[in-house]
Amino acid sequence: MTLSQDKVNITFDVVIIGGGASGMACALHLFGMLKTSGKKCLRVALLEKNQRLGKKLLLTGNGRCNITNQSISHDNYHGKHELFCLPALSAFDNQATIRFFEGLGLLTFFDETGKAYPESLHASSVLDCMRFALEETGYSIMFSTEIKNIEKTHDGFRLFASNGNILQATCVVVACGGSASPFTGSDGSGFNLLRMLGCRIEDPIPGIVQIKTETDFVKPVSGIKIIGTATLKADEKTVRVETGEILFTDYGLSGPPILRLSGWASRLFARHGSDRSKPDVKISLDLIPQRGEDDVLRLLKERREAYPDRLIEQFLVGIFHNRLASRLLKSIFDIPLSRSVSTLSDEDLIRIASGIKHTNIRVTGVMPLSNAQVTIGGADTDQFDPHTMSSLIHRGLYACGEVLDIDGDCGGYNLQWAWASAYLTARSIADRIGKENL
Numbered sequence: 001m002t003l004s005q006d007k008v009n010i011t012f013d014v015v016i017i018g019g020g021a022s023g024m025a026c027a028l029h030l031f032g033m034l035k036t037s038g039k040k041c042l043r044v045a046l047l048e049k050n051q052r053l054g055k056k057l058l059l060t061g062n063g064r065c066n067i068t069n070q071s072i073s074h075d076n077y078h079g080k081h082e083l084f085c086l087p088a089l090s091a092f093d094n095q096a097t098i099r100f101f102e103g104l105g106l107l108t109f110f111d112e113t114g115k116a117y118p119e120s121l122h123a124s125s126v127l128d129c130m131r132f133a134l135e136e137t138g139y140s141i142m143f144s145t146e147i148k149n150i151e152k153t154h155d156g157f158r159l160f161a162s163n164g165n166i167l168q169a170t171c172v173v174v175a176c177g178g179s180a181s182p183f184t185g186s187d188g189s190g191f192n193l194l195r196m197l198g199c200r201i202e203d204p205i206p207g208i209v210q211i212k213t214e215t216d217f218v219k220p221v222s223g224i225k226i227i228g229t230a231t232l233k234a235d236e237k238t239v240r241v242e243t244g245e246i247l248f249t250d251y252g253l254s255g256p257p258i259l260r261l262s263g264w265a266s267r268l269f270a271r272h273g274s275d276r277s278k279p280d281v282k283i284s285l286d287l288i289p290q291r292g293e294d295d296v297l298r299l300l301k302e303r304r305e306a307y308p309d310r311l312i313e314q315f316l317v318g319i320f321h322n323r324l325a326s327r328l329l330k331s332i333f334d335i336p337l338s339r340s341v342s343t344l345s346d347e348d349l350i351r352i353a354s355g356i357k358h359t360n361i362r363v364t365g366v367m368p369l370s371n372a373q374v375t376i377g378g379a380d381t382d383q384f385d386p387h388t389m390s391s392l393i394h395r396g397l398y399a400c401g402e403v404l405d406i407d408g409d410c411g412g413y414n415l416q417w418a419w420a421s422a423y424l425t426a427r428s429i430a431d432r433i434g435k436e437n438l
């Protein structure tokens with residue numbers, strides 16, 4: 001490898017690239033650990049390409065920032081090696097997250113579903129507490145500093161910033177995030193930096209994102225929400241079932257249960273690409289999950305008795321939104337809906353009950369990474385040590401957060417991963433400093 005001849009103008013012991021959730025947490029953990037162990041002050045820099053820290057953090061949890069979850073297990077995490085997340089999550093669990101933020105002055109609470117939020121219900125409180133604590137570290141925090149290039153040198157790394165600065169660092173932490181919602185700054189450039197150092201990247205695809213479907217059913221009912229159950233099926237086999245508020249949109253489906261299914265759908269499509277054997281992917285909607293099919297049939301029979309002179313088109317009004325009621329009936333019958341309800345046979349009622357419990361909509365894909373909340377894929381975890389977050393290729397190179405091939409479920413799991421992986425990274429660097437007296 002030939003090194004560039006450009007002159008280094010700033011030298012650091014540790015450079016953290018990315019001032020998002022994991023980068024900020026890594027700097028704060030490192031400061032806390034070094035302070036506790038009475039180690040000498042290190043030259044540490046936190047570099048952020050935006051003009052401010054934590055742009056994505058402000059968007060999280062609909063602006064309320066769901067920082068962790070009461071119930072966390074490795075089942076909530078995915079990737080080529082999802083068990084890679086375990087050492088970090090056991091070294092720094094959800095209670096550690098709460099204590100960490102309490103230590104920064106943030107009040108938090110768990111809601112009835114187990115999600116933790118700041119008591120202020122504003123993501124800005126989370127960011128502000130981190131920002132103020134970072135200012136107190138005395139570390140160099142550099143804004144509008146995008147690292148475009150990185151080289152391994154004999155005693156560390158040389159980094160080339162977009163503003164012309166050339167930095168030398170003994171340890172480098174890549175905390176650049178993935179490529180979901182790239183307008184926040186995490187646009188996949190962390191993957192490029194790691195590639196420059198010879199790391200493998202699992203192809204990034206969207207996770208926690210809206211699902212695209214054939215539009216003949218959904219478009220006419222766009223904007224309507226239901227409390228329903230969505231079953232994702234591939235070649236008629238159930239992949240995953242989720243219940244909650246489902247939103248019909250122009251292009252497909254959205255809402256929390258759909259976002260929870262989306263990673264599975266995304267993987268199904270990515271795995272098969274343009275391959276002809278790609279599975280037939282559907283979502284089967286149960287529009288009344290609180291009632292069984294027999295119960296629904298009984299209800300329909302009662303309605304036929306009660307409203308025999310109404311038009312069939314009006315038969316389900318009062319159970320569903322008017323537009324959804326008539327769309328559903330049109331998808332079940334090709335008979336005119338202007339006939340009277342009394343003409344509905346028992347067979348017809350069975351078909352309607354079945355339609356209500358199993359409306360099948362063909363899935364055509366998922367929305368792109370620009371819409372996604374998380375990246376599936378990223379730095380191959382085969383090349384990193386799960387106990388230290390350090391690279392197995394280059395000594396002194398670390399990665400934490402979403403840049404690694406770990407993605408969590410919706411519900412505070414991705415931020416928990418950011419905090420926990422940042423903690424292990426900081427601990428490994430602090431240990432190295434202790435041993436080698438950097």
Ligand SMILES: Cc1cc2nc3c(=O)[nH]c(=O)nc-3n(C[C@H](O)[C@H](O)[C@H](O)COP(=O)(O)OP(=O)(O)OC[C@H]3O[C@@H](n4cnc5c(N)ncnc54)[C@H](O)[C@@H]3O)c2cc1C
Nearest residue numbers: 018020021022049060061147177185186401402412414415
């Ligand atoms: C709309 C939305 C809502 C979400 N809600 C939640 C939620 O409520 N709970 C939850 O757990 N997760 C949520 N997530 C996911 C969560 O925000 C991310 O998983 C988490 O922020 C990842 O942290 P990170 O530090 O790895 O990356 P990021 O937070 O993305 O930070 C990376 C930072 O690095 C900077 N950067 C990138 N490349 C460079 C470079 N070359 N040089 C310098 N700087 C660089 C970027 O500008 C960015 O600031 C949400 C995501 C989105 C988009």
